Amino acid sequence: MNRWAVEAYDLVKTYGNGKVRVYALRGVDLKVKQGEIVSIVGPSGCGKSTLLNILGGIDKPTIGRVFVCGEDVTAMNEAELAHFRLKKIGIVFQFFNLIPTLTALENVELRLAASGCGNGVRKDKACELLARVGMNGKEGRKPSELSGGEQQRVAIARALANNPAVVLMDEPTGNLDSITAKDLITMIDKLNAQGQTFVIATHDSSVKESTDRVITMRDGVVIDG
């Protein structure tokens, strides 16, 4: 098996066309080992979210290639990408992660159901995932009945559903009312025991300090790490 969970080569991402072109990434090279916990830091607007979205197969780079577990993500068609996101990637956004009409349990179940997991097993698996992020007892609540931090825990549980190789988190501790850095670190340490790879965009120094490696970005390039 490939020892790299994530490989990115010469990623360039531009927005807009014609005269006004915004460069979000200007040639990023990156490799993350399997089981590694990596944080990406840098000032706001330096391209962290853009990079995570490209690694997760949600966005396409203008130039460059991305491999996850040896598979060329940049060469996949729409259906293959959906399947890749379902099976290989778990993603947690900064805000509004959950489907508002579904309960915490159903939000997790939805991802399991999408990969063909049957009714009975699915419920048990989803309960277990929620327990792993400390959400047991709140399975039946709707997102509107959960605090911001609790919503993020559910999003993390959902990201872990289907046992993805890589979990991507975009500033999970960034705001008021989000999960605390301390809780996140304990949780990730526990989850990482399963061999999952974590890539976390953050500007929280305590998160940064507890990861295996820190990658620093500025103006769309990696300047350190």
Added chain:
Amino acid sequence: MKGSHKEKEGRTFEVIKSSLTLPYSLELSMALRNLVRRKIRSILATFGVVIGITTMVTLSAVSNGMSSQMVGWVRSFMGSDLVVTHTDSETFSIQENIPEDLVKRISSIDGVTSLTAELDNAATVGEVRTLVRGIRPVEELRGLTLVEGVNLLESPYDMLVGVDLKRECSLRVGDTVKISSPHSAKEFRVVGVFQSQSSLLDRAVIIRLETAQELFRAKNLVSLILVDVREPKMINEIKRQIEGLTGGVKVIRQDAIIKTIQQGKDLLETFLLSVSSISLIIAGVGIMNTMFMSMVERKREIGILKAIGLSRTQIVKIFLLESILIGVFGGLIGVLLGSIFSKAIEYVSLNYLGTSLFVSLNWGILSFGFILALLCASVFGLYPSWRAASLSPMEALRYE
């Protein structure tokens, strides 16, 4: 290997458990909750379908009822090749009358084998306003079957009642009932019960022609004369001869009436089809609009669905289910309202307008209406659902 026994136990447990859990789908509850969340909009979209299906069911029931009634009416003349009526008489109005002496003159035409004279008018039988028909001769009941009792052979105040009227008024052979016309009223005795092929006649009363003439003050008058001819090829010749006897009458061939009714039915059906399709298209556009609004509002949600790995088909399914649910609710309510309206039309026609329109409601019409609602909702929901599922994940996620 060590855990295999335990695993097996666990699996058995799962099977039992999943057989106990109700069959429920996440997509379905998602669709339902979204509809409930946007109550007003969902109700409006459903309302569109309800209007379309109600219109369709009501119009079908009325037009089917009308045409089967018309055909039944004609069938009740069955066996007669020609019908002679007043020139101004319409098939469904109370007839203008023609002189009775025509009967004798027609019977002397060569080739005429048998003749029946009838006088039709509306009267109140007991409490019910309905058709009263006088006939002569009474020995031969054209197109009718006597299902109970005897024919009108004894007293002039004997009557036969149709099966439906018998049921409606809980009549029995031997009962005495008052028949009142605007001119007079008389007690009649029920001697027999008949069944015809027309819902109108099944609710009517048959008496002797002379008695009817007296009841309706129509001395020496009849509404129509039914004429049988020895050989079919003589029909046109005899028609011409009857027309030559006197002015003011028209002679209609049986087959011509049936053809006219068929044409009327076709016309009605075309009309019905266009009205229904227009209202269904309007309903469909309403659904489409609702679904597009829903898509715009839920862009972020679509982005998340995409980001966590749902496929295009799975997302189409989530959205499509929502519009199908609108179709299911709209269809059910539409079918129900359509049934109520058509029964109401029948009720008003019978009790307030003095006409006798029987609507024909059957499972065919009802299930067709329901299926049409589903079809309309699916067809018009498909495009917005497809558009929603085709958003790129980034485009959808950017929207906040």
